[in-house]
Amino acid sequence: MEMLVVLGHLQDLLLVRLKNHKPLFENLKRSVDMFQPNMMEGHLHPLDMTQNTSESDIARIGARDDDFDSATKSGSENHEGASGDDQDPRPKKKRYHRHTQHQIQEMEAFFKECPHPDDKQRKELSRELGLEPLQVKFWFQNKRTQMKTQHERHENTQLRTENDKLRADNMRYREALSNASCPNCGGPTAIGEMSFDEHHLRLENSRLREEIDRISAIAAKYVGKPVVNYPLLSPPVPSRPLELGVGNFGGHQAGMGGEMYGAGDLLRSINAPSDADKPMIIELAVAAMEELIRMAQMGDPLWMTSLDGTTSVLNEDEYIRTFPRGIGPKPTGFKCEASRETAVVIMNHINLVEILMDVGQWSTVFSGIVSRAMTLEVLSTGVAGNYNGALQVMTAEFQVPSPLVPTRESYYVRYCKQHADGTWAVVDVSLDNLRPSPAVRCRRRPSGCLIQEMPNGYSKVTWVEHVEVDDRGVHDLYKQVVNCGNAFGAKRWVATLDRQCERLASAMATNIPTGDVGVITNQEGRKSMLKLAERMVISFCAGVSASTTHTWTTLSGTGAEDVRVMTRKSVDDPGRPPGIVLSAATSFWLPVPPKRVFDFLRDENSRSEWDILSNGGAVQEMAHIANGRDTGNCVSLLRVNSANSSQSNMLILQESCTDSTASFVIYAPVDIVAMNVVLNGGDPDYVALLPSGFAILPDGTSSHGGGGGIGETGSGGSLLTVAFQILVDSVPTAKLSLGSVATVNQLIACTVERIKASLSCDNA
Structure with a gap:
């Protein structure tokens, strides 16, 4: 501690007497600063924030300015026993203030909201925390310096990694090109023969060389390594448009996320x-x-x-x-x-x-x-x-x-x-x-x-x-x-x-549009219902096509050659009821324009004509969300008032959507209690759904020889796919019975016949 006192007196004396001898002052101060942190029980000088300074270090930093002139000007605030005796030439020992945990927490919280407080805010903080305004000022300065240092260190690491990757990629490409051989004679080949003609290749290489030089220069600025000019190919991500192009390739991106499937x-x-x-x-x-x-x-x-x-x-x-x-x-x-x-x-x-x-x-x-x-x-x-x-x-x-x-x-x-x-x-x-x-x-x-x-x-x-x-x-x-x-x-x-x-x-509308009607009373409920309907549509589409990669298993010998029957066991899936699920789908042609088929199937007033499960009960639309310019694009919540008391007040979630190439009417029975949670803005992912419905495509013919479309009511026929997903046993380990398969086949066959009778006959 005696050494600590001596160093304190020495530094303050130098501030007063050697201020005009700047070279000597700087040398002495550097010597003291190098020694001081180790002697002062972990107290760092405010200028030492570029070192590995933790947040707890900041809390202990004394309230001193990081500028030498302002340090001497405000020295009286940092002296113990400071008095009005201006005649005493001997400077007082500096006091290092340790902030309390409460003071640190309050300033940390304020820093998150406002890293640069003004004078008024600093004074208010100082009053609240029992600190001097300068102490608050210095704490915020040190905190900003620490955050900047951490950010720069992170950026340097990223740039260094990217720079090393660019170098490795470049060397790998050079080696691959140097080992290329002619497919005709087996001998070495010119690079241009690989894919581009020589003129195009030279232009491309010139551009790519400029690009990697630019990236290397940026990396060198932060990493501190010399810029290296790399020949030949660039990194895999060129950032400027190509002047030339040759090739013959193509494809579309796809990605099925989430709720339905494991990898096939x-x-x-x-x-x-x-x-x-x-x-x-x-x-x-x-x-x-x-x-x-x-x-x-x-x-x-x-x-x-x-x-x-x-x-x-x-x-x-x-x-x-x-x-x-x-x-x-x-x-x-x-x-x-x-x-x-x-x-x-x-x-x-x-x-x-x-x-x-x-x-x-x-x-x-x-x-x-x-x-x-x-x-x-x-x-x-x-x-x-x-x-x-x-x-x-x-x-x-x-x-x-x-x-x-x-x-x-x-x-x-x-x-x-x-x-x-x-x-x-x-x-x-x-x-x-x-x-x-x-x-x-x-x-x-x-x-x-x-x-x-x-x-x-x-x-x-x-x-x-x-x-x-x-x-x-x-x-x-x-x-x-x-x-x-x-x-x-x-x-x-x-x-x-x-x-x-x-x-x-x-879905992103900030208010409920005037086209929405029914029991939806808040924006959160509207969004939850749209999200639930979206999951229903995805599930339906995945169970219809002749996919080779889904978790469905196609059954053979089901007794109906024109119906594709698949089965799947549902276990521990909150979005689907547990048990054995059968999916049956079939497609057929109707001599009716697609728009007429779509309007017939989505209309709740005509539902009893084809929906066997509704048992002829009246269907009432309880909620309606319009989600497109076409009136057919909407999500509805329907209630079936069935004569069968066990099915009374059954709810059906339905989404209908249409464009010029395809239309869908997809629906699923939903539990009343679960639907009330959704309408109040609750999480729709835990609502169990087994969707069924219809996919309608134009048959590709029209009176004027074109492709035909959904909106062309006077041309062509329709290709209609009918699909059901039905829970046949609530025990996932149960064995599938042939009777269940026969029941599903009968259900889909009866639905098809009803649709044909309702549409084809009155159109003839």
Whole structure:
């Protein structure tokens, strides 16, 4: 302690007498500061905050200014026994103040709300805490310094990691390219022969070299390492638009999140790409992006107008001339399906990009098209805090809501990029050529969309779908609708996106619109009911298609060849009743326009004509949520007043939705008590649902030779899929009886006959 006192007197004496001898002053002060922290029981000098200072260290810091001049000016406030005796030249010993735990907690809490308090706020704090205003000021200064130091240390670590990754990637790409061989002669090959011609490659390499130099310079600024100029290829996420583009690839992102499914055997069998594959994947993605942009923007002769003037048709010969390289020639027996569609949707471009790049959101929005998907590996998350440059390897299964159309599996990479004009693009390209398999039945050439920002939160979306597929498994009933693009084409993707954007806008409404009626009285209840209906729709779509990857088991020998019956055991799932569930689905043709079928099935007044379970009881709409421009897009809560007392006051949750390519009427019985919880804003995830319903597609024919659509009431017929999910035994370990299967078959057959009788006869 004697040494401590001496050091205190020495420093204060130097402040007074050596202020004008700055060099000597600085040297002496540094010597004292180096020694002082170890001698003063852990008290750090305010200027030593760049060291590893903890929050408890800040609490102990004495109330001194970090500026030497202000330290001497305010010295009287830091002296013990300070008095008005100005004649005493000998400075007093400094006092180091320890803040109490209460003072620290109060200042910590205030710091979270306001890191930079003004004079008035500091005075109020000092009065409340029994501190001097300068003590409060110094505490906040030190706290801000500590937070800044921690933030910079975290940023340095991230930049150092990224810089090391860039170097490793670059060296790996260089080695892969240097070991390349000519596929014709087996000898060494020029880089340009791999994918680009020599001129294009040189331009691309020049741009990529500039890009990695720029990133290295940024990293060196923080990490403190010299900038290294890396030759050849760039990191996997270029940040500027390509000047040139060559290639021939494609695909769509998919991702089924959440409530329904474990990974199926087929999709799970595909592993993440190896390190050796990644350079080729990056090259495919970059070329696919350029091809997508050109495919979206080019006109004749690449795209020709159909005979009815409503759609664009790809000129395959011109396509091969324009994009001579890519994932290889079309496999034998495969058919090309290519389409392009443009629409303006009510969602801003940033939210659209987020939906496309987030596997859970994307799967939910397109649940009627995507039956299963997962992200195998994220090669890049993007730069600058957004999805610009994001690169994901994915696998997905695409569906039509019918057991008569096989699903399409695809293994692909998804690449997102922001271009110079503010346009965002998301492209998919098939990776099946990396692991050739005889089981592949669908290849995606560059497919995806361009998103352009428009005023008032709208976006213009141009969608391109381009696949090569073996469609021999498609039933004759659905061949026309598949061929015209209403099943898997760009028109269906865009129509679904447009309708879902309206639904999302409705769900985010801050007040209850005038179109909503019934028992919904608050915004929380409205949101919960929409969320429950969304889960119901996803569950329905997953139990309808001829998927190979879901947890359903298809039964054979069920006694009805035209009905697909599946079973699943439900255990410990709060969103589904426990026990054995049967799902039965069938599809058939009706000589009735799709809009008429849709209006008939969604109308509560005509429900008794086809709904056997309602036993002819009157149906009353108790709640109605409009979620789209079309009056058919809504969520309803129905009450069935059945003559059977055991079913009296049964509630039914129903969602109906329609666009130009497909319509759905989906419903599920719900428990009254559980529904009351939802209407009061409770969590809808614990409401058990077994959805049933209908999927309606135009049959692909019309009087003027086009594809036909839902809104065209005077043309074509309808393809109707009827599906039921029924709990046949509440004990999951019970054995499935043939009687249960026969009952479900009879239920679906009777429903089909009632619908045909109600619609076909009076339309004849």
